[in-house]
Amino acid sequence: MNRQITLTSRPIGYPKTSDFNVVEVPIPTPEDNQVLIKTxxxxxxxxxxxxxxxxxxxAANVEIDEVIVGGVIAEVIESKHPNFEIGDIVNASIGWQEYGVAGGDDVRKIDPTIAPISTGAGILGMPGLTAYFGLLEVGQLQPLETVFVSGAAGAVGSVVGQIAKIKGCRVIGSAGTDEKVDYIxxxxxxxxxxxxxxxxxxxxxxxxxxxDGIDVYFDNVGGEITDAVFPNLRINGRVVICGQISQYNLEKPETGPRFxxxxxxxxxxxxxFLVFDFVDQHPSALAxxxxxxxxxxxxxxxxxxxGGIESAPAAFISMLKGGNIGKQLVKIAELDT
Amino acid sequence: MNRQITLTSRPIGYPKTSDFNVVEVPIPTPEDNQVLIKTxxxxxxxxxxxxxxxxxxxAANVEIDEVIVGGVIAEVIESKHPNFEIGDIVNASIGWQEYGVAGGDDVRKIDPTIAPISTGAGILGMPGLTAYFGLLEVGQLQPLETVFVSGAAGAVGSVVGQIAKIKGCRVIGSAGTDEKVDYIxxxxxxxxxxxxxxxxxxxxxxxxxxxDGIDVYFDNVGGEITDAVFPNLRINGRVVICGQISQYNLEKPETGPRFxxxxxxxxxxxxxFLVFDFVDQHPSALAxxxxxxxxxxxxxxxxxxxGGIESAPAAFISMLKGGNIGKQLVKIAELDT
Structure with missing residues (x-):
């Protein structure tokens, strides 16, 4: 059987595990040009x-009783697509479930010889690309500039700061625990x-x-930290809005100073910006x-x-509350091969 | 004698005429490469x-007892600069006074055969250029896009809307009286x-x-009108921040929804942006x-x-309260020539 996590009720404020449900459905069958993958x-x-x-x-929202959306690192266990064979590791967006089918054009093959396959959902995946394009394309970072990144110990922020250092910039970050501050x-x-x-x-x-002020602010959090940036911007400063996590779980929208x-x-x-806006440049950036x-x-x-698929809601809630350092993942299964 | 308007006290909220003073000083004498001009x-x-x-x-603020800063349309009445002669009409920044000296490089000659010389401080001057560069360079307006301009009957906003129409766009505006709405x-x-x-x-x-939403919002006012724009932006929408007049005279800063x-x-x-950032392109834009x-x-x-120089504070306050349609000017003197 295939276990899925579905939405039971729309969260108010922070999600609760009771907003989610585990359901069992048959493992689907791939059609032509599709692959069956195991998360x-x-x-x-x-x-x-x-x-x-x-x-x-x-993007479309998740309806009640639908599977929660999201990316996975998965193994191909049946292929009806000429470019894939059993045992290939792929990045796909089948949502929170143990098995799924996907069109061959909708999955990205991952080279397991470069780094552990989990990085395909992290530094060599969507979060890493988000950092790369946000900082370099949207933020137009130049050498010797100053960078401030909020949410700096997360999957995106931790990469933003490192790329800025590679580019010869002075970088500071904010995070929510002393351990995270020491880490970055x-x-x-x-x-x-x-x-x-x-x-x-x-x-x-x-x-x-x-x-001397901030040339580029890479914003993952919004709220009061972001408010404090505007008076500290340098001439021609750039504020890259990647996320606003401080605002996502408010029961009532906040107001803030006009800036x-x-x-x-x-x-x-x-x-x-959205990382998908740069999809043509993803391969060169990943390289x-x-x-x-x-x-x-x-x-x-x-x-x-x-903890497997049942633990996905708890891992998600923990991540929203800042429980993670770097990329938050849920291990679902071992590789077959 | 030369009459000047100076700052007596820093305004709290809307300026009052008692925040300003009229002082008499001798008419200054131009040095080499300067001109003496009459406002x-x-x-x-x-x-x-x-x-x-x-x-x-x-830019630097005005200190107490200093002359209020500002642009004038003036006539050259004495020249020690080879490029200027008596009777030339110029745009200069000598502040609120009847006479002033300015370096030849700091004044811009106005061609009185194109339009009334007053336009040199309006549609063919700083406000017109502000509209032009804000909409076309900062806003990157494209044909057939939709434009919303706030403060649309003012010196800048009225030009923004017309340039957008020249470019084949759909344009709407907001203003503070029915007369202004009818006018635009x-x-x-x-x-x-x-x-x-x-x-x-x-x-x-x-x-x-x-x-279908807003492609370009040209913001002269800020505040609640601007708040309403963000949910109405189209994909890749651009918000050009030119002014925030609704916020300038608040006794206490406002807060607003986070957007x-x-x-x-x-x-x-x-x-x-500031119009001075595009100074190299001013001549071609003016043409x-x-x-x-x-x-x-x-x-x-x-x-x-x-009402002459004494009426400048009242005209300024009236403009801040929306008393003007188009460019607000104060007539100081008649041309000598």
Whole structure:
């Protein structure tokens, strides 16, 4: 049988495990040009929270009793597509389930010789690409600039800071535990970092750590940390809006200070993006990321929940509350091969 | 004698005439490469409000007892610069005074045969150029797109809408009186407009007037009208931050809804600018604007206060409260020639 996680009720505020259900259905059969895949790792990501709301976002939301959307690292166990054979490792978007079918054009083959296959959902997958395109294409980062990244110990933020260091920039980050702060400074090479739960005056903290101001702010969190950035922007500063995780689980929308005046005085830019907008450049970016990884210029951590498909909701909720360092994954099964 | 308007006290909220003083000083003498000019028209503009605060902005603020900053249209009455002779009409930034000296490189000659010289402070001056570069360079307006401009009957907004119509776009505007709304639709050719003092639900109003959403929002006002734009942006929408006049005279800063999430779902961009950033392109833009004006494709109105230099504070305050249609000027003197 194939076990799936479906949506039982739309979360209000933080999701609860009771908002999800485990259902058993038959393992599907692939049709021509499809593959049947077995999930090895499930990826849980902040963007999924938005899909659980009734309001449509850039992609369709999840309806009640539907399988939760999401990416997986999986093994091909039956192939009706000429480009795939049994044992191939792929990245696919079949959602939270143990088995699924996908069209051959909708899955990406992963080379297991480069790095552990789990990285296909992390530093060599969507989060890594998000960091790459957000910082370099949207943020147009230049050498010697200053960078601030919020959510800096997460799957995206930890890569943003490292790419900025590769590009010769001064980088600071914010994160939510002292362990994360130590990790990004001591292991990843950030120039400085602060625990946003211990700092009360973000404005002064940013001014202290980057006294000449911020050229590029890579925003994963939104809210009060982001508010403090605008007065600290340099002329022609860029604010890259990648995520707003501080806002996703509010029961009532927040208000905040109006800051658009700063955009004029700083001739600054705010820009949002989706990694899918750069899909034509994904292969070349992945090649670059793999090279940096093999050269030891990029490091990564993963937080892996080992409890199988039933533990996906808990892992998702933990990630939304900042329980992870680096990429949060759920281990679903062992490789057959 | 030369009469000047100086700052007596920093305004709290809307400026009062008692925040200003009239002082008499000797008429200055030009040195080598300078000209002595006599002010014909004084320009009062929203940006000046920021200069009266103690907080430094992109330019130095006005200190107590200093002359209020601002542009003038003036006549050269003595020249020690080889490129200028008596009777030349120039645009200069000598502030609120009847006479001033300026370096030859700091003044721009105006051709009085193209249009009335007052336009040198309006549609063929800083406000016109602000509209031009904001819409076409910052906003990257494309044919057939949809445009919303706030403060649409002002010196900048009225030009923004007309350039957008020249470019084949659908344009709507907001303004603060029914007379202004009629003016921009009936005389300037906006497709639609609304009086923001009579409409309560800006979100629905924008949705009704531009049901397919907004490609470019040219923001002169900020505040609640701007809040309503973000959910109505189209994919790849652009928000050009030119001014935030609704915020300049608040005694206490406002808060507003957080909207950065929309930047991601819409892959949208917010960008602030100053017209001076495009100074190299000013001559070619002015030539284009003059051509459109002579072809009848651009129209303009002016609101001229005739009370001389003493009336500048009152005209400034009236403009900040929306008393003007088109460019607000103060007539200071008649031409000698």
């Amino acid at each position: 090895i790792y499930l990826s849980v990501d902040p963007y999924m929270r938005g899909r659980l709301n009734a309001v449509k976002s850039y 400074v001591d292991e990843l090479g950030f120039d400085a970092a602060f625990n946003y739960k211990h700092v009360t005056d973000y404005h002064t903290e940013l001014q202290t750590l980057l006294p 658009l005046w700063h955009m004029i005085t700083k001739r600054a830019r705010i820009e949002g 670059q990321m793999a090279e940096w990884l093999q050269q030891g210029k990029l490091k990564y951590r993963e937080t892996i929940e080992e | 014909i028209y004084l320009s009062v503009d929203p940006y000046m409000r920021g200069r009266l605060n103690a907080v430094k902005s992109y 639709v009936d005389e300037l050719g906006f497709d639609a407009a609304f009086n923001y003092k009579h409409v309560t639900d800006y979100h629905t109003e924008l949705q009704t007037l531009l049901p 950065l999430w929309h930047m991601i779902t819409k892959r949208a961009r917010i960008e602030g 284009q604007m003059a051509e459109w004006l002579q072809q009848g494709k651009l129209k303009y109105r002016e609101t001229i206060e005739e």
